[in-house]
Amino acid sequence: MSFSIKKQGDIVVVDVEGQLIVGNRQELKQKVLDELEKGEKKFLIDFSQTGYIDSSGLGVLVSLSKKIREQGGELRLANLNDDLKTLFELTKLDTLFQIADTRERALESF
Amino acid sequence: MTDIRSRGEDAAPLGELRIALEVSIPSDVRYIERVVEIVRSQCMAVLFAPRHCALNVPVALSEALSNAILYGNGEDPGKHVRVRAQVDDEQLVLEVADEGTGFDLEEETNDPTQLENIEREDGRGLFLMQQLMDRVERFDDHGNVIRLTLKRGA
Known part of the structure; x- marks a missing residue:
């Protein structure tokens, strides 16, 4: 499991490869916060290569969303498969995040 | 993985297949993913x-393990978490035991979908276990045990 970060225009794109769980959530948090500190404002987290997410993983996404908003930035999520969508629906986090079906749509939505 | 049903008439009847396994891990969250993978492969x-x-078993087990490691055992490297899994054609029963004193399942379960909780970073673990499993029980057996039951269903 790992996270890769790249810039696409002025958008920071993070790919979550594998699981987003209690064992690696801090790594994702720190990587995004580092970019936020550098002055980046637009963030897209892509889950096309993600297995499952646990409650700590969801918690980190909530926390990042708040921190990015506090800095005047925006966070989008993309490519949740049906199982991950169910997880967001069960927790009603689908109402908190802006979720796009594809990476392209998410990039266009900024 | 070979599909048991695809082997035709010579295939062993699924109803007779029972798998039981026991895994013990130190109180370290880095072991969670490996244990989940072992149990998931038995379900498959x-x-x-x-x-x-892909969803119910990995997420619910991951929650039970992190609770046991972080809260039950307080990440004490000298304490262990024991996982028992029994799978057959009807259901999966998982027991996750730690060395802690236990907790009140009902009292500790919040509804994270309430407006005042939606932006909280924590408080979704027990709720998710209950949403994703058919039954969640907690009892004491020389330590604290969480039992998760998932009916095979469709």
């Missing part, structure tokens, strides 16, 4: 629904 072996193997 008895042809549980793909959604159960």
